[in-house]
Amino acid sequence: MGLVNTAFPPDALLKLRYGNLGICHTRYSTTGISELQNCQPFVVDTLHGKIAVAHNGELVNAHALRKKVMRHGVGLSTCSDSELITQLLALNPPLEEQDAPDWVARIKNLMTETPTSYSLLVMFKDVIYAVRDPYGNRPLCIGRLVPISKLHSTGAEEEDTEGWVVSSESCSFQSIGAKYYREVLPGEIVQISKHGVKSLSVVPRPEGDLPAFCIFEYVYFARPDSIFEGQMVYTVRQRCGRQLAIEAPTDADVVSTVPESATPAALGYAQQSGLPYIEVLCKNRYVGRTFIQPNTRLRQLGVAKKFGALTDNFAGKRVVLIDDSIVRGNTISPIIKLLKEAGATEVHIRVASPPLRFPCYMGINIPTKEELIANKPEFQNIAGYIGAASVQYLTVEGLVSAVQQGIASHQDDERIGSSSKSSKPVGHCTACLTGKYPVELEW
Ligand SMILES: O=P(O)(O)OC[C@H]1O[C@H](OP(=O)(O)OP(=O)(O)O)[C@H](O)[C@@H]1O
Ligand SMILES: NC(=O)CC[C@H](N)C(=O)O
Ligand code: SF4
Ligand SMILES: [Mg+2]
Structure with missing residues (x-):
C-alpha cells in the first residue's frame, strides 16, 4: 500500500x-x-x-x-x-x-x-x-534490457539484449536500463x-x-513520455490542444495550464492561437495526482494543498486556462477562485476533452453517473457555477481525430513473426464520453 x-x-x-x-x-x-x-x-x-x-x-x-x-x-x-x-x-x-x-x-x-x-x-x-x-x-508493451552504454544510442541491436521487461507504460523502461521494443x-x-x-x-x-x-489514457491517465500505438502521449495531448484552439478560440491575453497533465495541451493551444503561454500556477511537487485518490475527501484535500498563484505573471490579464478534463469538478473551481483573487480579470476555461457523462467499468475509477459534474443540474450553467467567464470543451470528433491522426494504419509486423506489411484496425473506447461501450453490458 x-x-x-x-x-x-x-x-x-x-x-x-x-x-x-x-x-x-x-x-x-x-x-x-x-x-x-x-x-x-x-x-x-x-x-x-x-x-x-x-x-x-x-x-x-x-x-x-x-x-x-x-x-x-x-x-x-x-x-x-x-x-x-x-x-x-x-x-x-x-x-x-x-x-x-x-x-x-x-x-x-x-x-x-x-x-x-x-x-x-x-x-x-x-x-x-x-x-x-x-x-x-x-x-x-515490451522492452529490452540493454547495457547502459547502449541506452541512449539509436544503434543498439537485438544482440545487445540482456533481458526482457514488460510494462503497461513504456516510460518505466529507461529508468531500469531498458529500451522500448514493441506493444x-x-x-x-x-x-x-x-x-x-x-x-x-x-x-x-x-x-x-x-x-x-481507452482514449482517457491519452487524455489524462498515462505519463506523457509513454508511447502507445506508435505515438508519444505528449504529442497527442499537444494535438488535442491545437484542435481545441481551432474549435474554441478565446479573446484573451494569455494561455496557461492546470499543471501537470494539461500542460502539453495548453502549449498546443498557445501555438495554434498565437497567444503567449505563461505559467499561472505553482504546483506543490510533493502532492501527487488527485484524481486517482480513492475517495472524494482525499481528492479535495489534495487540490487544496496543491496550487499557489504566480500573481505577477497574470494580474490584470484575461487568462485562458486549459485543463485536460473536468470529471467531478473538484479541481477547477478552487483554481478559478485563486486566480481571480490574485488579480486575473477574466478566467476562460477550455477543456482538452469532451464532458464525461458515463461511468467507466473498464479500469478508470468513475463507477457512477451521479458523481460526474456533467450530469448535475449545475452543468446547465457550468461557467457561472465554477466562476469562469466561459467554458468550452473539445468535441468527441476533435479528440478522436487528434488521437488517430498520428497512428500509422500500416505497420510492419516483423516482430510478431510476419514479415508482411499488414493493415491494423484502429479504434478507441470513448464510452465515458458517448455512452457507447465496446462490449454489451449484461446488467
Ligand atoms: O474534475 P476533477 O474530478 O477534479 O478531475 C479532473 C482533474 O484531475 C486531474 O488532475 P490531477 O490532479 O489528478 O493530476 P495532474 O497533476 O496529472 O493534472 C486532471 O488532470 C484534471 O485536472
Ligand atoms: N489497474 C489496476 O491496478 C486495477 C486492477 C484491479 N481491477 C484492482 O482493482 O485491483
Ligand atoms: S469508458 Fe472507455 S475511454 Fe472512458 S475511461 Fe473507461 S475505458 Fe477509458
Ligand atoms: Mg490535472
Missing part, C-alpha cells in the same frame, strides 16, 4: 538481488477497496505449481463471473477481480494433458469468459506470459523466457468489432 518507495524500503528490495525473473504491480483500485488483501500479484498453487498474476484493468462482467466461478466450487478470499482471473487461469482446460499446463488454452479459456478489460502478466516457473485482452483496452497486440499472448520473446497466439475479437484502447 502507498507509493512504491514507501511500500518497499531498500532492505526489502535487497532480497530480490539474486533473482532473474519477477512480476510486480502498482495498484490503482477499481474493483475492491484499497486494502492490503486486494494488492497484487495474486499467487496461487495449481495442479502444476504456483502461478503469480498481475492485472491492469477491470473485468466488465466481474459480478456475474464471480458467481459462475463460485458455482464451480471455487472459493474466493478477496473482492478483487484480479483474484478471479487468477482462479480462472488455475482451472484445467478440458483437453489439457495431465503432465504440463497448456497456457495458450488456459488463457484462451479466460478470454472466452471475459471480453475486457485486462493486460496481464502471468508467471509460471521460469516463464512469463504477457497478455492483452482482444479489445486492447489497457496498454501493455503487445490486442488479444496477443506473448511468452517471455530465457529463449527470448515469442508470440504464441492472437485471439480475435468478434467479427466487426474494432479495438477499444
Whole structure:
C-alpha cells in the first residue's frame, strides 16, 4: 500500500538481488477497496505449481463471473477481480494433458469468459506470459534490457539484449536500463523466457468489432513520455490542444495550464492561437495526482494543498486556462477562485476533452453517473457555477481525430513473426464520453 518507495524500503528490495525473473504491480483500485488483501500479484498453487498474476484493468462482467466461478466450487478470499482471473487461469482446460499446463488454452479459456478489460502478466516457473485482452483496452508493451552504454544510442541491436521487461507504460523502461521494443497486440499472448520473446497466439475479437484502447489514457491517465500505438502521449495531448484552439478560440491575453497533465495541451493551444503561454500556477511537487485518490475527501484535500498563484505573471490579464478534463469538478473551481483573487480579470476555461457523462467499468475509477459534474443540474450553467467567464470543451470528433491522426494504419509486423506489411484496425473506447461501450453490458 502507498507509493512504491514507501511500500518497499531498500532492505526489502535487497532480497530480490539474486533473482532473474519477477512480476510486480502498482495498484490503482477499481474493483475492491484499497486494502492490503486486494494488492497484487495474486499467487496461487495449481495442479502444476504456483502461478503469480498481475492485472491492469477491470473485468466488465466481474459480478456475474464471480458467481459462475463460485458455482464451480471455487472459493474466493478477496473482492478483487484480479483474484478471479487468477482462479480462472488455475482451472484445467478440458483437453489439457495431465503432465504440463497448456497456457495458450488456459488463457484462451479466460478470454472466452471475459471480453475486457485486462493486460496481464502471468508467471509460471521460469516463464512469463504477457497478455492483452482482444479489445486492447489497457496498454501493455515490451522492452529490452540493454547495457547502459547502449541506452541512449539509436544503434543498439537485438544482440545487445540482456533481458526482457514488460510494462503497461513504456516510460518505466529507461529508468531500469531498458529500451522500448514493441506493444503487445490486442488479444496477443506473448511468452517471455530465457529463449527470448515469442508470440504464441492472437485471439480475435468478434467479427466487426474494432479495438477499444481507452482514449482517457491519452487524455489524462498515462505519463506523457509513454508511447502507445506508435505515438508519444505528449504529442497527442499537444494535438488535442491545437484542435481545441481551432474549435474554441478565446479573446484573451494569455494561455496557461492546470499543471501537470494539461500542460502539453495548453502549449498546443498557445501555438495554434498565437497567444503567449505563461505559467499561472505553482504546483506543490510533493502532492501527487488527485484524481486517482480513492475517495472524494482525499481528492479535495489534495487540490487544496496543491496550487499557489504566480500573481505577477497574470494580474490584470484575461487568462485562458486549459485543463485536460473536468470529471467531478473538484479541481477547477478552487483554481478559478485563486486566480481571480490574485488579480486575473477574466478566467476562460477550455477543456482538452469532451464532458464525461458515463461511468467507466473498464479500469478508470468513475463507477457512477451521479458523481460526474456533467450530469448535475449545475452543468446547465457550468461557467457561472465554477466562476469562469466561459467554458468550452473539445468535441468527441476533435479528440478522436487528434488521437488517430498520428497512428500509422500500416505497420510492419516483423516482430510478431510476419514479415508482411499488414493493415491494423484502429479504434478507441470513448464510452465515458458517448455512452457507447465496446462490449454489451449484461446488467
Ligand atoms: O474534475 P476533477 O474530478 O477534479 O478531475 C479532473 C482533474 O484531475 C486531474 O488532475 P490531477 O490532479 O489528478 O493530476 P495532474 O497533476 O496529472 O493534472 C486532471 O488532470 C484534471 O485536472
Ligand atoms: N489497474 C489496476 O491496478 C486495477 C486492477 C484491479 N481491477 C484492482 O482493482 O485491483
Ligand atoms: S469508458 Fe472512458 S475511461 Fe473507461 S475505458 Fe472507455 S475511454 Fe477509458
Ligand atoms: Mg490535472
